[in-house]
Amino acid sequence: MKSNMKSVESVSxxxxxxxxxVECVILGYHDKKxxxxxxxxxxxxxxxGLPGGFVYQDEDTDDAARRILQARTGIKDxxxxxxxxxxKANRNSRAFMDRMIEQNTELFNNPLAEGQRxxxxxxxxxxxxxxxxxxxxxxxxxxxxxxxxxxxxxEWYPVDELPPMIMDxxxxxxxxxxxxxxxxxQKLNAFNLLPETFTMQExxxxxxxxFDKRFAQNNFPKRILRLNVLDRLEKKYTGAANKAPYLYRxxxxxxxxxxxxxxxxxxxxxxxxxx
Amino acid sequence: MKSNMKSVESVSxxxxxxxxxVECVILGYHDKKxxxxxxxxxxxxxxxGLPGGFVYQDEDTDDAARRILQARTGIKDxxxxxxxxxxKANRNSRAFMDRMIEQNTELFNNPLAEGQRxxxxxxxxxxxxxxxxxxxxxxxxxxxxxxxxxxxxxEWYPVDELPPMIMDxxxxxxxxxxxxxxxxxQKLNAFNLLPETFTMQExxxxxxxxFDKRFAQNNFPKRILRLNVLDRLEKKYTGAANKAPYLYRxxxxxxxxxxxxxxxxxxxxxxxxxx
DNA sequence: TCAAAAGTGTTGCACCTACACCCATGG
DNA sequence: CCATGGGTGTAGGTGCAACACTTTTGA
Numbered sequence: 001m002k003s004n005m006k007s008v009e010s011v012s013x014x015x016x017x018x019x020x021x022v023e024c025v026i027l028g029y030h031d032k033k034x035x036x037x038x039x040x041x042x043x044x045x046x047x048x049g050l051p052g053g054f055v056y057q058d059e060d061t062d063d064a065a066r067r068i069l070q071a072r073t074g075i076k077d078x079x080x081x082x083x084x085x086x087x088k089a090n091r092n093s094r095a096f097m098d099r100m101i102e103q104n105t106e107l108f109n110n111p112l113a114e115g116q117r118x119x120x121x122x123x124x125x126x127x128x129x130x131x132x133x134x135x136x137x138x139x140x141x142x143x144x145x146x147x148x149x150x151x152x153x154x155e156w157y158p159v160d161e162l163p164p165m166i167m168d169x170x171x172x173x174x175x176x177x178x179x180x181x182x183x184x185x186q187k188l189n190a191f192n193l194l195p196e197t198f199t200m201q202e203x204x205x206x207x208x209x210x211f212d213k214r215f216a217q218n219n220f221p222k223r224i225l226r227l228n229v230l231d232r233l234e235k236k237y238t239g240a241a242n243k244a245p246y247l248y249r250x251x252x253x254x255x256x257x258x259x260x261x262x263x264x265x266x267x268x269x270x271x272x273x274x275x
Numbered sequence: 276m277k278s279n280m281k282s283v284e285s286v287s288x289x290x291x292x293x294x295x296x297v298e299c300v301i302l303g304y305h306d307k308k309x310x311x312x313x314x315x316x317x318x319x320x321x322x323x324g325l326p327g328g329f330v331y332q333d334e335d336t337d338d339a340a341r342r343i344l345q346a347r348t349g350i351k352d353x354x355x356x357x358x359x360x361x362x363k364a365n366r367n368s369r370a371f372m373d374r375m376i377e378q379n380t381e382l383f384n385n386p387l388a389e390g391q392r393x394x395x396x397x398x399x400x401x402x403x404x405x406x407x408x409x410x411x412x413x414x415x416x417x418x419x420x421x422x423x424x425x426x427x428x429x430e431w432y433p434v435d436e437l438p439p440m441i442m443d444x445x446x447x448x449x450x451x452x453x454x455x456x457x458x459x460x461q462k463l464n465a466f467n468l469l470p471e472t473f474t475m476q477e478x479x480x481x482x483x484x485x486f487d488k489r490f491a492q493n494n495f496p497k498r499i500l501r502l503n504v505l506d507r508l509e510k511k512y513t514g515a516a517n518k519a520p521y522l523y524r525x526x527x528x529x530x531x532x533x534x535x536x537x538x539x540x541x542x543x544x545x546x547x548x549x550x
Numbered sequence: 551t552c553a554a555a556a557g558t559g560t561t562g563c564a565c566c567t568a569c570a571c572c573c574a575t576g577g
Numbered sequence: 578c579c580a581t582g583g584g585t586g587t588a589g590g591t592g593c594a595a596c597a598c599t600t601t602t603g604a
Contacts, residue, residue: 061362087336
């Protein structure tokens with residue numbers, strides 16, 4: 001495992017927790033579609049895989065996810081939720097690694113490669129891993145996908161047009177979406193997909209993208225304003241030949257306060273807004 | 276770590292995945308209350324802790340949870356859901372272990388104890404652990420709590436009268452309940468808390484226990500029958516001086532079929548029933 | 551005949567859907 | 578003054594909460 005592996009070489013010495021990994025589903029929104037940031041690996045053979053990594057001994061798993069996200073998104077404060085553990089005994093990267101090595105023999109059969117270390121890294125990587133799935137919600141306007149030196153490319157793919165990914169990564173994305181749909185009414189986290197301020201139509205479009213379903217245009221504002229967590233700001237003059245829409249901002253402090261005061265007992269909050 | 280530790284001695288040789296544990300919240304229902312099965316440890320000092328354990332290299336995490344559950348409940352087929360990962364870097368049992376050893380010096384300062392192994396086990400146990408939380412839903416009528424040789428007692432506690440447990444275990448129970456409340460309408464798993472057949476009043480009582488909230492008596496049957504997953508059986512003559520209620524059975528096959536056919540897209544299923 | 555609990559019907563309210571209509575803006 | 582899209586109002590339907598009522602059973 002030469003050159004390209006250099007950046008993660010001696011991975012077995014890195015003071016990681018063994019056999020535990022973190023996988024990140026980075027979700028963004030643009031042009032009425034939810035999108036996932038997916039890197040393509042810098043090897044021959046068209047391998048796509050979710051951004052992932054390992055957990056240092058002295059690091060919260062949340063912080064590990066944040067570190068991995070920052071490398072690809074460049075931003076530090078990311079909305080993050082842990083949503084699932086992949087814990088199957090036969091869950092390992094051996095099939096993928098073998099396919100990958102087979103199609104990149106010139107890299108891996110190099111007699112100059114540090115044979116011992118390669119073997120150790122191969123064994124380390126292909127053990128059974130318990131993987132913790134996180135999803136992140138980011139404002140695509142603030143993020144320029146950053147290639148690491150393991151990536152051939154890194155791009156946003158609409159959730160319904162994902163490339164075939166390695167291992168169980170397509171399934172992981174599907175699970176992340178299910179969880180988002182199930183919990184968005186409790187967590188009110190969809191706003192993280194938009195800029196600081198947004199119009200009513202934009203947030204409605206986001207909800208419609210999340211649920212792949214249209215909502216009534218007159219009720220949506222009523223329902224979402226009833227939550228009492230949006231501030232209405234000045235109007236947004238776009239230069240278009242129509243009425244200027246109002247801008248809104250999600251007041252996270254107010255939401256947290258309502259939660260803390262117990263006025264929002266999760267079981268009977270003034271939700272759902274997504275029915 | 277003598278005598279009582281014998282049953283888990285040489286834990287470091289057991290081919291477990293390192294620094295990963297599983298904690299189980301075993302939920303039952305009786306007398307209008309949700310209850311949790313909580314063992315009390317067989318040491319001086321009143322230590323309660325959730326049933327937990329470790330994951331073998333060749334074992335699914337789900338199966339590890341099942342194995343741990345079977346030891347305490349005696350039953351093999353248990354409804355199980357993974358709901359959270361505790362991943363804080365400072366999450367370890369050192370504070371608990373030190374308190375426990377302090378109050379049980381006669382066991383741990385015994386010069387006959389195998390000093391080396393004790394030390395190794397102490398170090399193994401008190402490392403930082405990433406813990407996977409599962410909750411189980413069981414029919415209390417089918418379960419007799421089984422003490423393992425680590426338990427002084429094992430009992431059902433109402434969720435609102437739990438003893439103070441070690442580490443973050445009280446918080447884990449709270450999170451399990453939040454998850455149950457959030458997902459019960461999608462998973463329709465509350466039936467696992469009752470026997471095979473049950474009356475309408477019983478399942479309503481279960482929902483009321485889960486949500487700590489009353490539901491309208493006339494609407495509840497309508498809503499839950501609308502789901503089209505309950506079979507109405509013969510009446511149940513109890514000998515009581517009142518009308519005999521019908522018995523119902525949850526038809527899991529029908530539910531699975533509806534899910535598989537896509538008639539129940541999770542996002543807009545004919546739910547919720549718990550509003 | 552009565553008490554107890556199961557089960558059903560009625561009324562009012564809240565919210566949702568569908569549709570129509572008004573408003574602000576720039577050309 | 579018109580086209581465009583934001584924003585709001587109305588009418589009909591559905592479902593839920595509260596309450597009252599009927600039914601079934603054993604004593």
